[in-house]
Structures are given as C-alpha cells and as structure tokens.
Amino acid sequence: MDFSVPAVLPYHIKSRAKMDNEKTHIIPYKTILYVLALLITLTLTSVAVTQIYLGTLTVAIALVIACIKSSFVLRIFMHLKFENKIYILAVVAVVLVLCFVIILTLLDYLYR
C-alpha cells in the first residue's frame, strides 16, 4: 500500500530499540543472591524430604519443589517478571502443551 514504509522502518525500529534499552530493568546482585540461597534451600529440602519414606507423596513433593524452583529461575534469572507479558504467555502455552501430551499419554496407558 505505502511504499515509503520500508525505507522509514529501520530508523523507526532503531529508535524504538533504543527506548527499550533505556528503560531496561537491572536486577540487583542482592536479589540474585537471595534467589540462589532460596534455590539451594529448596534443593536441600527436596533431598531431605525424599529420604523419608512418604510413598507416592514423595513423587508429588519432589516435582512440586522442582516446579517452584524453575518458576524462580524463569521469573528472576530469565527475567520474565520484567519482560513483556507475551513471553510469560508463550512459556505458559508451552508448559500446557507438555502437560496435555503427558496427560493424554497416561490416559492411554492407564486405560488400555
């Protein structure tokens, strides 16, 4: 429609990228170290809990702790908390696809 757009586009995007850089969120060292301490604590907790016999509950607890740990890695280390919400939406979509596949596969094996 408008042929002048491609010529203008690089400047336009460049200036926008610059704006994005300006409002960049910097994660303080302290936050990262706190999260690291929390992650190590959760790791040791999951080791301790699984050494006690809790039957099938062991699997659930170990996996819930793993999920909590990865949510911290995703949100803080991978910066998702401070990015555009579309990234979180995409990650959630991928996780849902995985859950869907696992549930479907298990339904097949449990009831065949």
Next chain:
Amino acid sequence: MNMAADTHRDDLASKTGMWLFLFTEMLLFGGLFVVYTVYRYRNPEAFHLAAKELSVFIGTLNTIILLTSSATIAMSITAIQKNNKKLALVLAGITILLGLAFLVNKYFEWGEHIREQIYPGSSVLALRGQGDVLFYGLYFFMTGLHALHIIIGLVFIGIVTGKITRNKITFDNYVLLENSGLYWHLVDMIWIFLFPLFYLIT
C-alpha cells in the same frame, strides 16, 4: 541500502528468537520426560531399585553447582549493565569454571557406572532385566543430552566472554550475553527436573 540498515540492531527480536529456540528445547526434553513417565509406570519395581544406585550426593552437588553458575551468569548481566566490564568477565569466567566442574563430576559418575559394566548395550545390564535396561538407557541418554547442552552452553558463554574482552559486548549492547544467559538458565532448569526424577524419586 543506507548506512542505518547496516548498523541496525533489534535486541527485542534477538531475545524473542532465543525464546522461540528455547521452546523447541523444552519440547525436546519434554518428549523425553513423557517417555520416562511411561516406562516408569510400566516398570515401577525396576526403576525403584535402579534409582537407588545413583549417588544422591553427587546429584545434589551438581545441582548446587549448576544453580550457582546460573546466579553468576545472571550477575554478569547486571555487571555489564552497570558498565563494570571487569566484574562481568570474572562472573562469566566463574560460570564457565562451574560448568566444567559439573562435567568433571559427571565424568566420575559415569565412569563409576561403566566400570560396573552398566551402560547401554552392556550384557551385564541386559541380565538384570528389561526395566533396568530402560532406566539406565534413559539415564545415560537424558543426562548425556543434558551434558551436551552444558558443553554447547560453555562454548556459547566462552564466545560471549571473548566479545566482552574485545568490547564487542558493552553496557549498551549486551543482548548476546543475555541470550547466552537464557540458554544457560534453560539447561539449569532441565537439570532441576532431571535431578529429582533420576536421583531422588526411588
């Protein structure tokens, strides 16, 4: 093309591209987790006994090493954003050393299994039955694929470290460092799930 097109860069697009790639990685390992779930469901007793033979100590140690390396690469990004090149280099260097330490532990761990004649295709392992063959097949394949990712991540961070040294990555142009960090965190996250599945749940 004009000069602006040559110097043009789009950090947002680079990061989005990296995320899209990470999604394919998640689905790759996700597929393997599905295989693990089904095999475990079909061979509960064998998986229970085989998992007990893995060293929880080495597994925990490697988990802490990887978590710490994730923190150091994240802090390296903070350092470059604050225009502290020296600290960014030191932290990226520590990340590489921790990644190497992980691989060294893995080497001793695998070495121990192989000395006991436990590896895919081993006749000693075959005698122990189908469940053990499946457990150790998955163990070697999944931790092996993960170790391959560690090696790729180390090369990636190594290249990025070189670029920081040559001022190709600076406080106002660090998206490559961020992307190497994203990759490293993903590798860390995969281990967060591998660790309980192989070492803890017995």
